[in-house]
Amino acid sequence: MNAYFLPRDRVDELVGRLLRAAEVIAPKRVETGDVFYSPVSSPGEVAWDYKTAVEPLKRFLLPQQETVLRFSTGEKLRVEPVLEEKDRIFLAVRNCDVTGVNVLDAMFGGEIEDPYYMARRRRATFISLACLEADEQCFCVCGDAGPFLKNGYDQQWTPLAEGMLIEVGSDKGQALADAHQDLLSPAEPDQVAEKLQLAKRAEETFGEFRSYIAAAMRRLTLAETPDEVWERLADHCVECGGCTFLCPTCSCFTVTDRLEGDGGVRERHWDACLYNCYAREASGHNPRAEHSQRLRARFFHKLSHQWAQRNGRHACVGCGRCVVGCQAWAHMSAATEAIRRG
Amino acid sequence: MAEIATICPYCGCGCGLYLHVANSRVVGTAPMRAHPVSRGRLCLKGWHAHELADSPDRLTRPLVRRGDELQEASWEEAVSEVVRGLQGVIERAGPQAVGVLGSARCSNEDNYLLVRFARAVVGTQNIDSGLAAYSLPEQIAAVSDARIADLDDADLIFLVGAEPGEEEPAVGAHIYRALQRGAKLVTASVRRHALARLAALHLPLKPGAEAAALGSLLYELVVERKLAGDADVTDLTAALADLKPAGAEGKTGLAAALVSGAADLWQAAEKVVVVFSSALAASVEGARAVSAMGAFRALGAGPRVAVLGLLGRCNLRGSWDMGVRRGFLPGAPAGDLAAEGRLKAAWGGDFASGEGLPAWEILDQCQALYVMGDDPSRNLPDWAARRARLEQVKFLVVQDLFLSPLAELAHVVLPAASFAEKDGTVTNLEGRVQLVRAAVKAPGEAREDWRIIAELSRAFGKPVSPQSAADVFAEISQAVPAYAGLSHHSLQAAGGAEIGRDGAADALAGAISALRAAEDGAQAAEQFPLLLVADPTLGTWAEEVSVSHLPVAGREFTVTGKDYPDGMLVLNPADGRKNDLRPGRPVEVASAHGAGRMQVKFSPEVPEGIAVTPYHHAARHRIMNIVAEVETGRPVFAPTPVSVGAGK
Numbered sequence A: 001m002n003a004y005f006l007p008r009d010r011v012d013e014l015v016g017r018l019l020r021a022a023e024v025i026a027p028k029r030v031e032t033g034d035v036f037y038s039p040v041s042s043p044g045e046v047a048w049d050y051k052t053a054v055e056p057l058k059r060f061l062l063p064q065q066e067t068v069l070r071f072s073t074g075e076k077l078r079v080e081p082v083l084e085e086k087d088r089i090f091l092a093v094r095n096c097d098v099t100g101v102n103v104l105d106a107m108f109g110g111e112i113e114d115p116y117y118m119a120r121r122r123r124a125t126f127i128s129l130a131c132l133e134a135d136e137q138c139f140c141v142c143g144d145a146g147p148f149l150k151n152g153y154d155q156q157w158t159p160l161a162e163g164m165l166i167e168v169g170s171d172k173g174q175a176l177a178d179a180h181q182d183l184l185s186p187a188e189p190d191q192v193a194e195k196l197q198l199a200k201r202a203e204e205t206f207g208e209f210r211s212y213i214a215a216a217m218r219r220l221t222l223a224e225t226p227d228e229v230w231e232r233l234a235d236h237c238v239e240c241g242g243c244t245f246l247c248p249t250c251s252c253f254t255v256t257d258r259l260e261g262d263g264g265v266r267e268r269h270w271d272a273c274l275y276n277c278y279a280r281e282a283s284g285h286n287p288r289a290e291h292s293q294r295l296r297a298r299f300f301h302k303l304s305h306q307w308a309q310r311n312g313r314h315a316c317v318g319c320g321r322c323v324v325g326c327q328a329w330a331h332m333s334a335a336t337e338a339i340r341r342g
Numbered sequence B: 001m002a003e004i005a006t007i008c009p010y011c012g013c014g015c016g017l018y019l020h021v022a023n024s025r026v027v028g029t030a031p032m033r034a035h036p037v038s039r040g041r042l043c044l045k046g047w048h049a050h051e052l053a054d055s056p057d058r059l060t061r062p063l064v065r066r067g068d069e070l071q072e073a074s075w076e077e078a079v080s081e082v083v084r085g086l087q088g089v090i091e092r093a094g095p096q097a098v099g100v101l102g103s104a105r106c107s108n109e110d111n112y113l114l115v116r117f118a119r120a121v122v123g124t125q126n127i128d129s130g131l132a133a134y135s136l137p138e139q140i141a142a143v144s145d146a147r148i149a150d151l152d153d154a155d156l157i158f159l160v161g162a163e164p165g166e167e168e169p170a171v172g173a174h175i176y177r178a179l180q181r182g183a184k185l186v187t188a189s190v191r192r193h194a195l196a197r198l199a200a201l202h203l204p205l206k207p208g209a210e211a212a213a214l215g216s217l218l219y220e221l222v223v224e225r226k227l228a229g230d231a232d233v234t235d236l237t238a239a240l241a242d243l244k245p246a247g248a249e250g251k252t253g254l255a256a257a258l259v260s261g262a263a264d265l266w267q268a269a270e271k272v273v274v275v276f277s278s279a280l281a282a283s284v285e286g287a288r289a290v291s292a293m294g295a296f297r298a299l300g301a302g303p304r305v306a307v308l309g310l311l312g313r314c315n316l317r318g319s320w321d322m323g324v325r326r327g328f329l330p331g332a333p334a335g336d337l338a339a340e341g342r343l344k345a346a347w348g349g350d351f352a353s354g355e356g357l358p359a360w361e362i363l364d365q366c367q368a369l370y371v372m373g374d375d376p377s378r379n380l381p382d383w384a385a386r387r388a389r390l391e392q393v394k395f396l397v398v399q400d401l402f403l404s405p406l407a408e409l410a411h412v413v414l415p416a417a418s419f420a421e422k423d424g425t426v427t428n429l430e431g432r433v434q435l436v437r438a439a440v441k442a443p444g445e446a447r448e449d450w451r452i453i454a455e456l457s458r459a460f461g462k463p464v465s466p467q468s469a470a471d472v473f474a475e476i477s478q479a480v481p482a483y484a485g486l487s488h489h490s491l492q493a494a495g496g497a498e499i500g501r502d503g504a505a506d507a508l509a510g511a512i513s514a515l516r517a518a519e520d521g522a523q524a525a526e527q528f529p530l531l532l533v534a535d536p537t538l539g540t541w542a543e544e545v546s547v548s549h550l551p552v553a554g555r556e557f558t559v560t561g562k563d564y565p566d567g568m569l570v571l572n573p574a575d576g577r578k579n580d581l582r583p584g585r586p587v588e589v590a591s592a593h594g595a596g597r598m599q600v601k602f603s604p605e606v607p608e609g610i611a612v613t614p615y616h617h618a619a620r621h622r623i624m625n626i627v628a629e630v631e632t633g634r635p636v637f638a639p640t641p642v643s644v645g646a647g648k
């Protein structure tokens, strides 16, 4: 695929054009100093120097709470789906998060398409910004999802000394580059070499968190993990659900109806497989009544070969948000360590 | 999509969170990394805080009782109904016949104006907190001096009572991280909860002997290990003589080796943080046990010690500061002349300045009740009898987010705005004053609590001047010394501002004297072989209206009521088998005081010979022995010998 160079003094011009073409979601610093992926309205709002965003991109494709259909039960039952359709460009987002979207695609865009997710997904373009320095909690190198990617993005931008190196990874990415050729020039070999240097240096900035994903995958797939590991992990988990909500690839949801007059709306909300009642049946029977069983189910879904085969890869992108968000100590890094040691 | 920075409305940790707002609707919650307590984490409740604003069950219009029915009414009708009802009682029986309960769920501004309304508008001094029976403002405020961040460099954490994982998860998160960096944990509790299983040492507390067990450990530290420093310990040695670990096991339930093991860990530490939960405060000798906590801080030698009392509700601490606390005016004890002068100036004249009645007596005695943001049904022993009494109350006003069981009895119900719909401040368990920000408009005609109170004051002919929550806070900063110099503007940054603690009771002798009279706990006997304990940290939130109406998370809380419709009785599996019981099945629980039906749960957390029930399940029944605590007069559940027979 092609690579281009965007000189530093033309970045704002390009961002301005993107803003006129679509809703642009980019890292934005809020008043507390935290960074969110959030709609921006001017190039100056983009926090280019951020490390990681509090949340992944999931919220924009699978909202925490969304109306999926309206119905009325008057004379005749009427059902009307609610689809959100607008062009969105996700700008300067992290590669782990883009990889997360690719895993979600396997869930919502597979054999049975989820129309609500796909309506948003089809009109989304992902421009990633490769990381030159890992954040404290990051371990994407273990998750095969960054800091630089070979593919999976529409465009991948790398901040070089004099401007952006733009690598194209899809037809959508190419079309976007074509539309703004006047600002770009083909990348020179030394610019590509500069990127490779930066990528190598970035890999050296990772901190204490590691995830033994290969070892954990093997043990989980072969069901080699003794019950005590899960029971011990359960003592390190308070079932807040934070790891699942913050995870770029977790996709559990539940559905509720809200009645209004002689009709109402159906809503979908994030849910968590770790919650006691997630799998509870109407009879009161709970197939995963024990906390340790729920943890096992979650990590099996994340890391077993059975699931990796279905999704095209395992479901940890190493963003480390579960490390930040864990109310106790049962995040991916702690869990894979426990599984490995058995 | 906008991210509004605010504070979680649930427990006393005061976690920072963001509400996501789209199309004037709150559509999500995100954690705040920049927050000094929560640091990017939230618990189950916090993660679903947006659902509180968005619940379809919210009250949206005032309700007025007409005959047997609560009917929708306009605000004008409802307000004049409240004035008429309260004035009727005042004319017949005087203002003291009106009782007022404030709320740990509401902001400082709400509570402050409520106190002003009670004392200066209605003219009653009978104002207290609905949580009064299991929280001990005097004792907790006196001993608790630590900040949550003290846990981050402690090398020994001594956790007394139940685990924070259920009641104050954000404090639990700091403990889990301390364990990861190698800090040691010693736990002392009846249940062997998750953190107790991870502890370097667990001291199994005998129900009812909590104070004695703490006394025994103090004896070891003070007398055997000589950690009192320069203090003269002669009196103290004598006072604690019968708690000397060797020989006191019968009384304390603790083997001498365990006490000495805990003392070894204590001596090896440089900084100890003692954390105690409301399970200790609610225990039968809670006032003594909590006071004794001050003694750990007063040890003159050995490690540095800080004490952290956990408070299970969002603004419990702030509501106390505002005067929602028997015997207290905003910022000072009743009788403090300087405070009276300040308040007279602010409130425009005389007000009812006396000590007033505690919550349980307010419920028993007052002819009219005004309850803001609370349902004391869960928080007082023997609720059934009290509820029968409430049905006799001449005039009951409830202002809340949902039609709570208490509101169903009311004559007037006023719909209130939730945390997501109002500006204000809350003060967390460590004294951190933080800003809560309106993210959306309240549903229907619901209004901020403080605004409702302001409107009522006007209708009573005594208008208050504040026009906004920031104005109310400006008055608070004048009236309550600890809040001096603060303003909504100065509290903008994540984490707000920390105010001083009253914690002054670090005289060893004072704390020890609290233990002097430690009594023998109740013993199970042949006829009643199990000792039943009420635990406020078990199923703390189950069925509470503020979580049970959440569209998604409510499921996790209401399930307790589905599985244990008559109340949950937790037993060790061995005791269950011995009595031929099955999990989930109803059983008859009987004691010398009464009997009732509950459903059984097995858990190895509970030691053999003991049965544990959530505090509010105990409150529904008349099974347990309810005694009046000597120090406070509050009704407390004493551990009660019971028998468990197969249910019908």
Ligand code: SF4
Residues within 6 Å of the ligand: B008, B009, B010, B011, B012, B013, B014, B015, B038, B041, B042, B043, B044, B045, B046, B047, B168, B169, B170, B171
């Ligand atoms: S720990 Fe407390 S303050 Fe924090 S999110 Fe949970 S309920 Fe809210």
